[in-house]
Amino acid sequence: MSKPLPSWNDGATRQALLDFVSAVTTEGSAAYVRPEDRVAVFDNDGTLWAEQPMYVQALFAVDRVRELAPEHPEWRGQQPFKALIEGDEKALAALTEHDAAALVAATHAGMTTAEFSRTAKAWLAKAKHPRFQRPFTHCVYQPMLELLELLRANGFTPHIVSGGGIDFLRAFCEQTYGIPSAHVIGSSGKTKLEWRDGRPELVKLPSLTSLDDGEGKPINIHLHIGKRPVLAFGNSDGDLQMLQYAGAPDGPRMRLLLHHDDSAREYAYDRDAKAGRLDRALEVAGQDGWTVVSMRQDWKQVFP
Amino acid sequence: MSKPLPSWNDGATRQALLDFVSAVTTEGSAAYVRPEDRVAVFDNDGTLWAEQPMYVQALFAVDRVRELAPEHPEWRGQQPFKALIEGDEKALAALTEHDAAALVAATHAGMTTAEFSRTAKAWLAKAKHPRFQRPFTHCVYQPMLELLELLRANGFTPHIVSGGGIDFLRAFCEQTYGIPSAHVIGSSGKTKLEWRDGRPELVKLPSLTSLDDGEGKPINIHLHIGKRPVLAFGNSDGDLQMLQYAGAPDGPRMRLLLHHDDSAREYAYDRDAKAGRLDRALEVAGQDGWTVVSMRQDWKQVFP
Incomplete structure (x- = not known):
């Protein structure tokens, strides 16, 4: 070795x-x-x-909320969705790992585990770190x-x-x-x-x-x-x-x-x-x- | 091979x-x-x-209930403990895997996982299958x-x-x-x-x-x-x-x-x-x- x-x-x-x-x-x-x-x-x-x-998963959650927002008009009046859709930087920065996990759970309810896995893999394949690109x-x-x-x-x-x-x-x-x-x-x-x-x-x-x-x-x-x-x-x-x-x-x-x-x-x-x-x-x-x-x-x- | x-x-x-x-x-x-x-x-x-x-674990649970019974006088008036302590064969035979797991959980509450592991290992080392001995x-x-x-x-x-x-x-x-x-x-x-x-x-x-x-x-x-x-x-x-x-x-x-x-x-x-x-x-x-x-x-x- x-x-x-x-x-x-x-x-x-x-x-x-x-x-x-x-x-x-x-x-x-x-x-x-x-x-x-x-x-x-x-x-x-x-x-x-x-x-x-x-947290990477928080970024994933935010992107997912934005992507799914058109199907969920009720989110526009509901926190934390509202802040995320509107791009509220302070709300974004305050997201904890738990918030992200809870948000992922909420936004992905009804999806099969296989569908979720495909979605997460597709996101990871194209998302980039904001600083390291x-x-x-x-x-x-x-x-x-x-x-x-x-x-x-x-x-x-x-x-x-x-x-x-x-x-x-x-x-x-x-x-x-x-x-x-x-x-x-x-x-x-x-x-x-x-x-x-x-x-x-x-x-x-x-x-x-x-x-x-x-x-x-x-x-x-x-x-x-x-x-x-x-x-x-x-x-x-x-x-x-x-x-x-x-x-x-x-x-x-x-x-x-x-x-x-x-x-x-x-x-x-x-x-x-x-x-x-x-x-x-x-x-x-x-x-x-x-x-x-x-x-x-x-x-x-x-x-x- | x-x-x-x-x-x-x-x-x-x-x-x-x-x-x-x-x-x-x-x-x-x-x-x-x-x-x-x-x-x-x-x-x-x-x-x-x-x-x-x-179920082997049901036998373990029964033995544990009997062993711990002196410290739990309240069990003598409480099912399923009462039946097990009294050796009620019908109650014994009706114990499911779940009953056993629940009974084990109940009788072993307060014990550390390490203590439980030692107890289970000691029981397995000496207990015998009733038919195959x-x-x-x-x-x-x-x-x-x-x-x-x-x-x-x-x-x-x-x-x-x-x-x-x-x-x-x-x-x-x-x-x-x-x-x-x-x-x-x-x-x-x-x-x-x-x-x-x-x-x-x-x-x-x-x-x-x-x-x-x-x-x-x-x-x-x-x-x-x-x-x-x-x-x-x-x-x-x-x-x-x-x-x-x-x-x-x-x-x-x-x-x-x-x-x-x-x-x-x-x-x-x-x-x-x-x-x-x-x-x-x-x-x-x-x-x-x-x-x-x-x-x-x-x-x-x-x-x-």
Whole structure:
């Protein structure tokens, strides 16, 4: 194998990753973990791909609302639809991942999961990042792709645990990250089984069943994976509980927090954009000795 | 590789399985399926292991109720606890998979998921099948273990999709079937995150979130796997929708129904034990050309 993690600068962070992988995979080492227990979890927005200036799924939701607006005259008098249709920048910027998931659920109710998947794929194929002017699936982080590859080569099973909608995530995660759809976890909406054209289809309903954020992340990790991860990688307060949940206090575990401190190549945002306070996760990272990854210092290259 | 499916008798059923696997894995064949889409789903009770004379999890629930009864004097006046504590055979026999899951949820509320897992594993290690007098994990079907192995060797990913409780299933499925916990789907109860002894733990709550039976199976297949299976194997009406959901009408797919017609080596039960009617799944199997597997005729050997 060629040199692992080539887009990571030599230094303490890269070395900590290599040391952890080596310890976990060395039989007889105190930190050895059996391959079936090498579960790794990754947040998506802001951890595997760019989440600024807005969550990608929020942009998708906005485009969908505008596209579907002619069929829904009632939206013109109804928030948040009204603001989005009118292009209210402030309302757009305030959309959270949850708002987007709820909006997607509402606007896509009645659609089959297959139709939704086609719609999301078609949007992703043509939509472009407003600053980088390339498809969002090319605004993924090259160093993270290399980390996923290193982990897989060492018997780890990486999972995505994102606040984004699970059906939206699955429209690109397999192809973009090489992570099978069964290992992609996200916020989810209710569905019901309905026969259409002589075939059972799952139809999306407007209500959410699970918000995969904060406490929802460990809950969904247990539901979908059934094991505590030994490696967890996030970038915001929504990932706090997931990182705290990872590993045993006396066992091998690695918790990583991506610090966006690179306005030149990507974005710099120490503070929670919505609440205006220092990310709690960054505080806990300092107290508990998590690995804080500096985009500016640790990454040779950001995008592929 | 030695001869595949050695515990299956030569005949149409075994041949159909081999032909399907061969067609799906032959590049260029009309039925070719890419490895990442070779999703297979299996019911557990009555498909991978014996479900007679009672669901294994129902036996576990009964034992747990009796064990916990001294701490719950109120149960003596409360159904279904009263009947179970008093050993009411009729009440026992009438317990469904759902009753068992609900009972397990109720009796185990307040316990962490790790404590539950230890309890279930300890019970499975000492409990014995009343007729076969061996642990339940040895009452799995040898021909099915061989089928799982054949599928894995051909790039399929087998998943369990069971009406049983997901935490109970995960106490044995990985070791018994070689199916990772992330690929085990079942009925699930709510949990909440709580700090205990300085560590975040998931605590079981008494309410169910999902009944993984009937229509619940395709819904959970979508939620947990995110793809339509190309092979589905079940044995009862609870599997009907899962089998109907598998594959595309014009694409490669195989639907199998295990017919328990072997009272000498296992059990014979054509009819739904509760409703006294011919299984609807068996009817649909005949109409739609599913493969009905006869335990008596197709299996050389039943248990390992």
